[in-house]
Amino acid sequence: MSTSAGSAAILSIIRHVTVSKWDKVASRLEAIDGHVRDAEAAIQYKEGQDDNRKLEADVLMLLATVRKAYAGALDSPVQGHGSVNQRGRRGHMGRGGGRGRGRGGIGGAGTGGPAVRLRDRLVMIERMLWEAKYSSVFSKSAALAWRNELLGYLRQRQRRMEYTALFGHLTNEWAEFRFGELSAAKELEKSEAVAVGRKEMYEQRQTWERHVTNERRTDTDKIVNFLDELFHSGPRYEDKLVGEPTDLRAILLRNLRREFFSSCRNKMQVTTSTVRDAIRGVLSADQLTSEKRRAMLDISDKVNVLSEIADILNIDTNLESIKRWSWGENPITVQMRKAINGKYHVHLDLELLDAILIECIGQHVSLNIGSVLQKAWSSEVRDVWMQPSDEGRNAAMQAQIEDYGSRKSGNSVYDLRHRIYQNAFFAAQLPTYTGDVGNSYDPCSRPIDNGPRFTDLVNGAPNRTTLRSNILNLCSAEMAIQKLVHGQFCILQSDFEWFGPSQPHSTLLAIMKYFHFPGELVHFVEAFLSMRMRFEEDGSNGPVLTRRTGTPISFQLTYGISELMLFTLDFAVNQRTEGTHLYRNHDDLWFWGQPEKCVVAWDTVCEFSNIMGLRLNKRKTASAHSVDKSNPRYAAVAQSTLDRLPSGEVKWGFLQYDPSEWKWAANKRAIEEHMKELRYQLSSRTSVMAHIQAYNAYMESFLANNFGRVVNGLGDFHAITVLEALQYAQQCLYGGDESSAVQDASETANVAKHVRKMIQDQFALQRQYDLPDCFLYMGVESGGLGLANPVPAFAKYVDIVKEEDTDDEFMPPMAKHFEVMRRQLSDAYRVDSRLFGERLHAESEKNKLGKQLVAVPTFEGKTESTDKAMGVPTFMSFSDYVSTSEEHSSALGDWYKSMFDPPILRLGSTQPSTNEWAAAYFESELKEKFGGSIAEEEFLSLGLYRTLAEEKVRWQS
Numbered sequence: 041m042s043t044s045a046g047s048a049a050i051l052s053i054i055r056h057v058t059v060s061k062w063d064k065v066a067s068r069l070e071a072i073d074g075h076v077r078d079a080e081a082a083i084q085y086k087e088g089q090d091d092n093r094k095l096e097a098d099v100l101m102l103l104a105t106v107r108k109a110y111a112g113a114l115d116s117p118v119q120g121h122g123s124v125n126q127r128g129r130r131g132h133m134g135r136g137g138g139r140g141r142g143r144g145g146i147g148g149a150g151t152g153g154p155a156v157r158l159r160d161r162l163v164m165i166e167r168m169l170w171e172a173k174y175s176s177v178f179s180k181s182a183a184l185a186w187r188n189e190l191l192g193y194l195r196q197r198q199r200r201m202e203y204t205a206l207f208g209h210l211t212n213e214w215a216e217f218r219f220g221e222l223s224a225a226k227e228l229e230k231s232e233a234v235a236v237g238r239k240e241m242y243e244q245r246q247t248w249e250r251h252v253t254n255e256r257r258t259d260t261d262k263i264v265n266f267l268d269e270l271f272h273s274g275p276r277y278e279d280k281l282v283g284e285p286t287d288l289r290a291i292l293l294r295n296l297r298r299e300f301f302s303s304c305r306n307k308m309q310v311t312t313s314t315v316r317d318a319i320r321g322v323l324s325a326d327q328l329t330s331e332k333r334r335a336m337l338d339i340s341d342k343v344n345v346l347s348e349i350a351d352i353l354n355i356d357t358n359l360e361s362i363k364r365w366s367w368g369e370n371p372i373t374v375q376m377r378k379a380i381n382g383k384y385h386v387h388l389d390l391e392l393l394d395a396i397l398i399e400c401i402g403q404h405v406s407l408n409i410g411s412v413l414q415k416a417w418s419s420e421v422r423d424v425w426m427q428p429s430d431e432g433r434n435a436a437m438q439a440q441i442e443d444y445g446s447r448k449s450g451n452s453v454y455d456l457r458h459r460i461y462q463n464a465f466f467a468a469q470l471p472t473y474t475g476d477v478g479n480s481y482d483p484c485s486r487p488i489d490n491g492p493r494f495t496d497l498v499n500g501a502p503n504r505t506t507l508r509s510n511i512l513n514l515c516s517a518e519m520a521i522q523k524l525v526h527g528q529f530c531i532l533q534s535d536f537e538w539f540g541p542s543q544p545h546s547t548l549l550a551i552m553k554y555f556h557f558p559g560e561l562v563h564f565v566e567a568f569l570s571m572r573m574r575f576e577e578d579g580s581n582g583p584v585l586t587r588r589t590g591t592p593i594s595f596q597l598t599y600g601i602s603e604l605m606l607f608t609l610d611f612a613v614n615q616r617t618e619g620t621h622l623y624r625n626h627d628d629l630w631f632w633g634q635p636e637k638c639v640v641a642w643d644t645v646c647e648f649s650n651i652m653g654l655r656l657n658k659r660k661t662a663s664a665h666s667v668d669k670s671n672p673r674y675a676a677v678a679q680s681t682l683d684r685l686p687s688g689e690v691k692w693g694f695l696q697y698d699p700s701e702w703k704w705a706a707n708k709r710a711i712e713e714h715m716k717e718l719r720y721q722l723s724s725r726t727s728v729m730a731h732i733q734a735y736n737a738y739m740e741s742f743l744a745n746n747f748g749r750v751v752n753g754l755g756d757f758h759a760i761t762v763l764e765a766l767q768y769a770q771q772c773l774y775g776g777d778e779s780s781a782v783q784d785a786s787e788t789a790n791v792a793k794h795v796r797k798m799i800q801d802q803f804a805l806q807r808q809y810d811l812p813d814c815f816l817y818m819g820v821e822s823g824g825l826g827l828a829n830p831v832p833a834f835a836k837y838v839d840i841v842k843e844e845d846t847d848d849e850f851m852p853p854m855a856k857h858f859e860v861m862r863r864q865l866s867d868a869y870r871v872d873s874r875l876f877g878e879r880l881h882a883e884s885e886k887n888k889l890g891k892q893l894v895a896v897p898t899f900e901g902k903t904e905s906t907d908k909a910m911g912v913p914t915f916m917s918f919s920d921y922v923s924t925s926e927e928h929s930s931a932l933g934d935w936y937k938s939m940f941d942p943p944i945l946r947l948g949s950t951q952p953s954t955n956e957w958a959a960a961y962f963e964s965e966l967k968e969k970f971g972g973s974i975a976e977e978e979f980l981s982l983g984l985y986r987t988l989a990e991e992k993v994r995w996q997s
Contacts, residue, residue, distance in 0.1 A: 050334070050987070051215060051218060051219065051987060051988070052219075054983055054984050054987050055212070055215050055984055057983070058208075058211075058981045058983060058984045061208070061979055061981060062205075062208045062212070062981065064979060065201065065204050065205045065208055065976075065979045066205060068201055068976075068979070069198075069201045069202065069204075069205050071109075072109050072194075072197055072198045072201050073198065075105050075108055075109045075194065075198075076109075076194050076195065076198050078105070079101065079102060079105045079191070079194060080191075082098075082101055083098050083101075083187075084097055084098055085097075085098050085187075092180070092183075095180060095183045095184070095187065096169060096172075096173070096183065098187050099165070099169055099183055099186050099187050099190065100166075100169070102187060102190035102191060102194070103162055103165065103166055103190060105190075105194060106158075106162060106190050106193050106194055106197075107162065109193075109194055109197050109198075110158060110193070110197060113158075113976075114157070114158050114159040114162075115157050115158070115159060116157070116158045117155035117156065117157060117158075117972075118155065118156060118157075118158045118161055118193070118971065119155055119967070119972070158193070165186050165189070165190070168182070168186070169183070169186065192971075193971070196969070196970055196971035197971075199969060199970055200823075200970055200971070200973065200974065200975055200976055201976060201979075202807065202809070203809075203815060203823055203970075203974050203975050204823060204975040204976045204979045204980060205807075206799075206803065206807075206809060207820075207823055207975055207980055207981065208979075208980075208981050209803055209806070210727075210728050210729050210799070210825070211729065211981045211984050211985050211988070212981075212984075213727050213728060213729070213802070214727045214728070214729040214730055214985075214988050215984060215988060216727070217725070217726065217727035217730050218727075218730075218988055218991075240384075241376060241378070241384055244376075244383075244384045245376060245384070245386075245575075247538065248384075248386055248538070248541050249585065251538050251541040251542045251589055251590055252541050252585070252587050252588065252589055252590045253585050253586065253587070253588060253589075254588060254589060255544075255545075255588035255589055256542065256544040256546075256588075256589045256653050257544065257546055257653070258544045258546045258547045258550070258651070258652065258653035259651075260546060260550045262651050263547060263550045263551075263554070263651055263652065264550070264554060266608075266612075266647075266648075266651045267554055267608060270289070270608065270611060270612050270615065271289045271290060271292065271293040272287070272289065272290055272293070288421045288423060288424035289424060289615075291420065291421055292416055292421045292424060295415060295418075295420075295421070296412060296413075296415075296416070296555055297555055297556040298556075299412040299415060300408070300409075300412055300555045300556055300557055301556040301557065301558060303408040303411070303412060304404075304405065304408055304557055304558050304561055305359065305558050307357075307358055307359075308353075308354075308357040308358075308400065308401070308404050309354070310350045310353040310354045310357060310400060311350055312343060312346040312347055312350050313474075313475075314350065314353075314400060314474065315346045315349050315350050315353065315396060315400070316340055316346065316475075317403060317474050317475035318396045318399040318400045318403060319336055319339065319340045319396060319399075320340075320475060321399045321402075321403060321475075321596060322336060322395045322396065322399050323336060323337070325399075325594035325595070326387070326594065326992060327387055327388060327389075327390065327395060327594055328389070328390075328392075328395070329389060330991060332389070332392060335392060336392060336395075339392070349393070349396060352393070353396070353397060353400055356397055357397070357400060357401060357404075359558060359560040359561070360560070362401070362560050362561065362563075362564040363559075363560040363563050363564065365564055365567055365568075366567055367567070367571050367572065371571075371572040371573055371574040371584045371585075372388050372389070372390065372571050372572065372573050372574070373388075373389040373573075373574060373575075373576050374386050374387065374388055374389065374573045374574070374575055374576065375387055375389060375575065375576040375577070376575070376577070377994065377995075378994075378995035378996065379995070380737060380738060380741075380742045380993070380995065381742065382714065382717055385593050386541075386592075386593065387592075387593060387594070388571075388573075388592050389576065398568065398595065398597060399595075399596060401564070401597060402595055402596030402597030402598075402599075402600065403471065403474060403475075403596050405561070405596070405597055405600050405601070406470055406471050406596045406597070406599065406600030406603075407470075407471045407472075407473070407474060407476075409467075409470055409600045409601070409603065409604050410467050410470030410471055410472060410600070411472075413466070413467040413470070413604070413607055414466075414467060416466075416611075417462050417466065424615075425458065425462075425614055425619065425621075426458065426619050427454075427618050427619035428618055428619070437924070437927070437928070440872075440876060440915060440916055441872055441876075441928055442875065442879060444927070444928055447927070447928040447929075447930065448927045448928060450930065450933075451930040451933040451934065452926060452927050452928060452929065452930070452932070452933050453521055453925075453926040453927075453929075453932055453933050453936045454926050454927045455933075456498070456933055456936055456937065457621070458621075459498045460497050460498055460514065461621045461623070463497065463498050463499070463500070463502065464496075464497045464498070464500075464502060464503070464507075464510055465502075465507070465510070465621070465623055465624070466610070467502075467603065467607065468502035468503075468504060468507055469504055469507070469599070469603055469624075469625075469626055470600060470603055471596070472501060472502065493940055493941050493942075494937040494938075494939075494940040494941060497510065497940060507625050508625045508628070508693075508745075509745070509748050509749055511623050511625060511628075511630050511692075512692050512693075512695075512704075512748045512754075513748070513749065513751050513753055513754070513939070513940055514623065514940075515531065515623075515630065515632055515692075516704070516751070516753035516754050516755075516939065517753040517936055517939035517940060518632055518633070519531075519632075519666070519702060519753075520753060520858070520935075520939060521926065521932070521935075521936060522632075522633070522634070523666070523668055523671070523702060524671075524858065524861060524862070524922075524932075525673065525922055525923060525925060525926060525932075526634060526671070526673055526674070526675075526923065527667065527668040527669070527670075527671025527672075527673050527674030527675075528634070528635070528665065528666060528667045528668065528671075528674055528675075528677070529632065529633075529665075529666045529702070530632060530633060530634060530635040530637075530638040530663065530664070530665050530666075530685070531630075531631075531632040531638075531663065531664050531690055531697065532629075532630070532631045532632065532638045532641060532642055532662075532663045532685060532686070533628075533629065533630050533631075533660065533661065533662055533663070533690050533691075533692075534629045534645060534656050534657065534660060534661040534662075534686070535627050535628045535629055535656070535657050535660045535661075536627045536649070536654045536655065536656060536657060537654075537655045537656060537657040537658075538590075538655075539602075539626075539627040539654070540590055540591050540592075540593055540602075541589070541590035541591075542589060542590055542654065542655065543589070543590055543591055543602060543605075543653075543654070544589055544652070544653040545566065545569050545570070545588070545589060546653070547605065547652045547653050547654075548565070548569075548591070548598070548601050548602070548605065549562055549565065549566060551601065551604055551605045551608070552565065552601060552604075555604065565597065565598070565601065568597065568598075569587060569590075569591065569598070570586070570587060570588070571586075571587050571592075572584050572585070572586050572587075573585045573586075573587060602626075602627075603626070605652065606624060606626070606627065608648075609622065609644075609645065609648045610622050610624065612644050612648060613631065613641050613644050613645070616640050616641070616643075616644050617633075617637045617640050617641055617644075620633055620637050620641070622641065622645075629645065635665060635677045635681055635682060635685070636677070636681060638663065638685060639681055639684045639685060642663075642684065642685055642686065643684075658688075660691075661686045661688060662686060662687065662688030662689055662690045662691070663685040663686050663687070663688070663690065664689075664690045664697050664699040665677075665682060665685075665699060666699040666700070666702050668702075672919050673919050673922060673923050691707055691710070692704070692748070693710075693745070693746030693747060693748065694706060694707050694710050694711055694714075694743070694746040694747055694765060695707060695746075695747060695748065696710075703754075703755050704748075704754065704755075704758070704761075705761065706747075706761055706762075706764065706765035706768070708765075708768060711765060711768060711769050711772060712772055714743075714769075715769055715772035715773045716772070718734075718735075718738050718773060719773060720996070721734055721738075721995055721996055722734055722735065722773075724996055728795060728798050728799055728802070728825075729825070729985075729988070731795070731798065732795065732825055732826070732827060733989065733993060734993055735791060735827070735828065736826070736827070736828040737993040739791075739828045739829075739830055740828035740830060743766070743769060743830060744766075744830035744833060744834075747761075747762040747765065747766075747834075748762075749942065750762070750833075750834055750837040750942055750943065751939065751940055751941060751942055751943075752853075752854060752857075752938055752939050752940075752941060752942070752943060753939030753940065755854050756852035756853055756854045756855065757852070759834045759835070759837040759838045760838060762834045763831060763834055763835060763838070766830060766831060766834070770790045770791065773791070774790055774791060774793070774794050791827060792813065792816050792817075792827065795816060795825070795827065796811045796816070799811060812962075812965055812969055813962060813965065814958070814962035814965045814966045814969070814970075814974065815974055817829060817958045817961075817962065818958050818959070818962065818966070818974055819958070820980075820982065820985060821977075821982070822973060822974050822975070823973070823974035823975025823976075823977070823980055824958075824974055829957070829958075832957040832961075836945060837942060837943050837945070853943065857935065857938075861931065861932065861935050864931040865921070865922055865925060865929060865931065865932070866918070868929060868931060869918050869921045869922075872915070872921070873915040876915045877915070880913060
């Protein structure tokens with residue numbers, strides 16, 4: 041069975057089962073409509089009349105009608121008084137006096153009281169009405185309140201059933217839309233190659249083919265020489281065990297080679313758990329078509345099948361079998377898919393057993409690479425990553441600040457940098473355990489809310505899903521530190537052009553051989569890379585292509601080897617900049633600090649690219665230089681130095697760095713381009729729920745994730761910047777210009793209005809719906825449409841400044857903290873200066889030398905420190921003290937750590953989480969219109985909805 045036919049069959053079965061549920065909903069709604077219509081027509085009492093019997097009759101009639109309408113559901117909880125017309129009812133009760141409320145006991149079951157069963161509430165009203173006949177005064181206000189409450193119950197029941205039916209109509213419409221897609225796909229499968237697609241797809245395919253089918257050779261001798269120089273010509277460190285100088289680089293290389301060889305030679309033990317992990321990896325990488333994906337899921341639940349596969353793989357994964365492995369005679373089918381970020385990727389459509397085998401080996405190799413690389417930070421060699429030791433300078437600093445050594449290795453910015461890099465960035469893309477199948481190619485794997493704080497960065501497990509945002513947060517924290525300490529900041533970014541498809545096979549194999557991987561595994565990788573392929577859209581008679589360059593997307597095997605190659609770049613930059621780190625999200629490269637070191641890092645990246653046969657992406661390569669000339673420690677840098685850095689605008693997601701303002705601003709041009717693409721994608725989704733699914737996939741994850749989390753380091757106004765940008769994105773998407781998917785801008789200016797219009801246009805003939813906001817935004821489990829709203833994740837961090845706070849002395853929190861940090865450094869300087877003087881005095885008394893003291897080294901390593909007038913050694917200047925504060929100031933370290941945390945919410949725990957915002961925001965509307973729940977849960981077609989929703993959004997090509 042073809043992929044499209046299989047999916048259609050499954051969908052058809054589920055929809056057939058759901059049809060009977062829809063029929064029951066229609067029947068119930070018709071009956072409830074009749075109850076409401078009859079009840080409203082039978083009401084006798086009119087406002088202003090003085091006939092208590094009519095009012096009593098109305099209440100009795102409504103009691104009976106509510107019992108009919110809620111047949112089978114009388115145990116539903118209610119909040120005493122009905123939610124409808126609460127304001128009017130409270131007005132009546134106020135005029136009627138407390139006597140009616142007290143006698144009827146209504147106050148105890150009011151809106152704010154505990155929930156009671158509807159059955160009990162009806163009995164209570166009936167009882168109170170009976171008692172009222174014997175009361176000295178019949179309270180019209182109480183009776184009117186009961187009548188309105190009962191009418192409210194009726195209308196809420198009617199409205200809930202209306203929206204249950206509407207949910208069914210919308211789900212059915214989505215199913216019809218999906219059937220249309222599958223039918224079109226089936227016709228395409230029957231036909232031969234058809235020239236359809238977008239111009240950009242063909243252009244990207246041509247570029248991909250040009251990279252992949254032409255062999256890109258590299259000079260392996262140059263690669264070996266580069267690596268030899270990197271690992272064999274380092275500074276000599278003192279071996280702590282024998283007290284003699286030793287080259288830690290050579291020790292590191294020796295350890296890596298030994299561990300790679302031994303760990304990869306160990307035979308894989310494939311169990312059913314191993315196979316399950318491999319299946320999860322294949323599914324996570326999104327390699328398979330829908331039909332094969334379902335088959336893979338089916339396999340994962342069958343223990344006998346898993347056991348059989350494990351037995352086969354235990355034979356196929358030994359080194360001798362791996363050495364003989366090949367793809368076979370038939371070419372691999374490949375297909376182009378558009379990703380949410382607008383790029384096209386070429387995916388392999390493998391047979392299930394091949395996919396599991398390659399994933400098993402890939403996870404084994406990548407896990408070994410990750411665990412071996414972590415040993416590069418073992419106590420034996422970790423000093424190789426640090427700034428080379430300068431004994432003279434250390435002695436000078438120790439003379440100035442007695443506990444300098446412990447400060448530097450404690451809470452200093454210097455130490456925190458290394459801890460963050462080691463824990464959160466170094467080899468972070470590699471798996472840390474079997475089954476760790478995070479997909480680094482997915483830029484929107486989860487919403488950005490509730491990302492890591494500082495403690496997670498230094499103590500938690502590496503998190504690939506937040507690695508990209510961690511780069512932004514760390515860069516922003518460093519920016520603030522550099523501004524305070526040095527008065528200038530330089531930032532550099534780049535990545536490799538067509539990194540996956542352009543990696544030379546000779547480079548990857550040379551890397552494996554250099555680090556002593558077993559020859560059988562090297563041979564397997566070579567065979568894996570040299571595959572024959574045919575594009576699905578070219579048909580069975582299409583041309584067969586042979587891969588000669590590059591790696592296929594989303595395979596752990598080649599991803600791990602690529603990371604090993606990039607590790608050598610990390611290490612090269614670190615060594616040549618004397619202890620500064622390159623921050624990577626796979627091939628997305630970032631470096632920052634002072635201009636001179638940025639130049640060294642850039643030269644190293646360029647050299648690495650040339651030797652390894654890679655090309656840098658000019659469109660994503662840029663640098664920026666910010667200066668604060670008011671800072672006394674600012675030292676102008678020669679223009680010739682800055683000219684050695686690449687030009688261009690530094691960008692992160694939908695943010696663009698403004699060097700003159702020292703901050704990130706919204707990149708409106710990028711937003712416009714992406715909204716234009718989203719308009720195109722949404723225009724083809726004529727089903728309401730298909731439209732919402734695509735909108736949510738983009739807005740909930742990709743768009744919000746490209747603005748970064750709100751953290752202190754991004755400044756006081758970052759949340760406002762993001763909110764304004766999100767609003768601008770809505771205007772671009774639904775603004776109604778000539779390229780918009782929206783036809784009438786005056787009626788539709790945001791997604792809520794647009795979805796309302798879609799529903800009204802397509803279902804107005806069946807029934808008139810008022811479509812309140814709670815229906816649009818509440819989750820589908822509640823009967824809503826679940827529209828994504830990224831705004832609350834950012835809006836909760838915006839303080840609404842009161843008028844009394846806007847005087848001249850008011851300072852935003854970040855600006856205030858900056859000034860506080862200046863004062864803390866000044867206070868610390870005075871303390872350290874005093875301690876320095878006391879130490880000198882004590883030493884003077886001890887040695888009986890008076891003022892004829894020996895010279896002490898300065899922090900610059902010189903031996904000149906006597907006051908010219910008094911002949912007494914002096915403490916360093918305040919400017920010098922601040923310029924070295926990254927090494928010794930715990931206060932600066934605390935400030936640095938605070939940069940990674942979100943601002944403290946003024947509302948504290950009362951602020952709803954992002955996931956709960958809809959329930960909190962629409963609570964009143966939900967109670968008033970629906971009595972607390974939008975739909976009748978038992979009649980919701982959630983099975984069909986989930987079947988449709990589990991299909992990953994495929995962007996139109």
